[in-house]
Amino acid sequence: EILDNMVFNAGQSASSTPAGEVARDVRYLLYDVNPPEGFNLRRDVYIRMASLVKTLRKHQDWVLVLPPWGRLYHWQSPDIDQVRIPWGEFFSITSLQANVPVMEYEEFIAESGGPFIEQVLVLQNYAEGWTEGKWEEKVDLRSCIEKPSYSKDKQGYYRGWFWGYEETRGVNVSCLSAQGQASIIAPYLLENTTAVQNGEQWDRITRRSMVFSKHLRIIGDEFRAKYLNSTDEKDQTLYNEDWTRMKAKPGSAKGGAYLAVHLRRKDFIWGHRDDVPSLKGAVKKIRSLMKKQKLDRVFVATDADEEELEQLKRMLPNMVRYEPTWEDLELLKDGGVAIIDQWICAHARYFIGTSVSTFSFRIHEEREILGFDPKTTYNRFCGDDEQECEQPTHWKIVY
Numbered sequence: 384e385i386l387d388n389m390v391f392n393a394g395q396s397a398s399s400t401p402a403g404e405v406a407r408d409v410r411y412l413l414y415d416v417n418p419p420e421g422f423n424l425r426r427d428v429y430i431r432m433a434s435l436v437k438t439l440r441k442h443q444d445w446v447l448v449l450p451p452w453g454r455l456y457h458w459q460s461p462d463i464d465q466v467r468i469p470w471g472e473f474f475s476i477t478s479l480q481a482n483v484p485v486m487e488y489e490e491f492i493a494e495s496g497g498p499f500i501e502q503v504l505v506l507q508n509y510a511e512g513w514t515e516g517k518w519e520e521k522v523d524l525r526s527c528i529e530k531p532s533y534s535k536d537k538q539g540y541y542r543g544w545f546w547g548y549e550e551t552r553g554v555n556v557s558c559l560s561a562q563g564q565a566s567i568i569a570p571y572l573l574e575n576t577t578a579v580q581n582g583e584q585w586d587r588i589t590r591r592s593m594v595f596s597k598h599l600r601i602i603g604d605e606f607r608a609k610y611l612n613s614t615d616e617k618d619q620t621l622y623n624e625d626w627t628r629m630k631a632k633p634g635s636a637k638g639g640a641y642l643a644v645h646l647r648r649k650d651f652i653w654g655h656r657d658d659v660p661s662l663k664g665a666v667k668k669i670r671s672l673m674k675k676q677k678l679d680r681v682f683v684a685t686d687a688d689e690e691e692l693e694q695l696k697r698m699l700p701n702m703v704r705y706e707p708t709w710e711d712l713e714l715l716k717d718g719g720v721a722i723i724d725q726w727i728c729a730h731a732r733y734f735i736g737t738s739v740s741t742f743s744f745r746i747h748e749e750r751e752i753l754g755f756d757p758k759t760t761y762n763r764f765c766g767d768d769e770q771e772c773e774q775p776t777h778w779k780i781v782y
């Protein structure tokens with residue numbers, strides 16, 4: 384499902400090496416995701432790409448190049464520059480490295496000897512759809528169904544959107560019809576190899592390695608201490624900087640004495656009319672949960688617009704929100720602010736999120752890593768008229 388949303392770019396390193404160094408025939412995997420997809424869905428795609436690189440590394444020396452963040456539909460704060468953002472601004476690179484070799488895009492340019500990408504693979508569906516309505520995993524080089532959004536320049540190289548790096552060029556562009564797991568395309572990336580061991584599912588170890596940048600966690604922790612009277616010692620949410628050593632027992636985390644809410648609005652209000660509540664419905668649920676859980680504080684993370692926020696404040700005057708100053712926002716960007724919201728939600732005694740929002744799903748996982756009782760985590764708002772309001776599935780951690 385996610386596969387056909389991606390563009391893959393495989394580049395090969397320049398063969399020249401400084402005198403004395405052993406030549407390393409490194410290959411780089413770059414990728415991109417369809418423009419409308421948001422931040423937390425892109426984190427899902429990273430997990431699949433990291434798994435693919437693990438598969439490729441059984442055969443050759445591959446490195447995953449982290450696609451710079453930018454031009455995201457949901458990052459709407461005006462007047463701040465939100466392109467070419469390196470991963471280090473949001474995630475701990477050393478933590479990612481401990482799982483699979485990764486590098487920032489600018490490192491790739493410096494190391495590979497120029498902004499050229501040897502092969503761009505545009506992933507697409509099969510023009511004929513599923514044959515006989517049967518699902519099977521398959522992949523084939525095909526002619527492009529839609530004209531790829533890359534055009535040749537005077538020198539015969541392809542230009543297009545490469546994460547906002549205007550000077551980057553593709554050398555070849557082809558289309559690949561694919562359906563299946565990410566590793567299905569491995570034979571097209573490996574030289575002289577057709578037999579590839581397949582079969583990695585959602586990679587839970589990779590998820591654990593996606594540790595947020597320390598500066599964002601610190602801001603979230605300070606906010607918890609100041610406005611929500613919550614600290615790791617008191618609330619038993621101790622964190623280990625080295626994720627490979629982190630193994631909290633389920634139910635061991637207590638969490639700060641507040642209810643945390645992720646209330647997704649904007650495109651979800653019309654996109655998910657049946658399973659997203661009205662503001663009034665949400666407030667009613669919040670009040671009943673506070674009573675039931677005996678919590679007198681509520682932290683709200685939301686992407687609601689100004690008008691809805693005003694309404695919400697009127698109905699819930701005591702709600703706590705993380706509201707960055709303009710200077711904070713310029714530094715942290717919309718992505719950093721969203722992470723801080725998630726971090727604070729992840730540390731609450733009880734959490735309730737929004738149906739099918741990957742933003743809420745990432746909070747579930749973070750809480751699982753911290754060792755919360757699943758009952759306090761896998762909860763979502765129901766639509767005002769929703770009959771069967773199925774609750775989120777439990778993401779189990781693997782060590």
Ligand SMILES: C[C@@H]1O[C@H](OP(=O)(O)OP(=O)(O)OC[C@H]2O[C@@H](n3cnc4c(=O)[nH]c(N)nc43)[C@H](O)[C@@H]2O)[C@@H](O)[C@H](O)[C@@H]1O
Nearest residue numbers: 419420421422423424457684685686720721724740741742
């Ligand atoms: C239907 C799909 O929904 C998917 O959204 P969904 O899973 O919620 O989650 P995301 O993929 O993260 O996209 C939602 C974006 O909206 C902002 N946002 C949402 N809620 C909050 C919040 O509580 N606090 C802050 N600070 N920011 C928030 C934030 O930039 C976040 O990355 C989209 O990724 C897909 O493109 C698609 O539209």
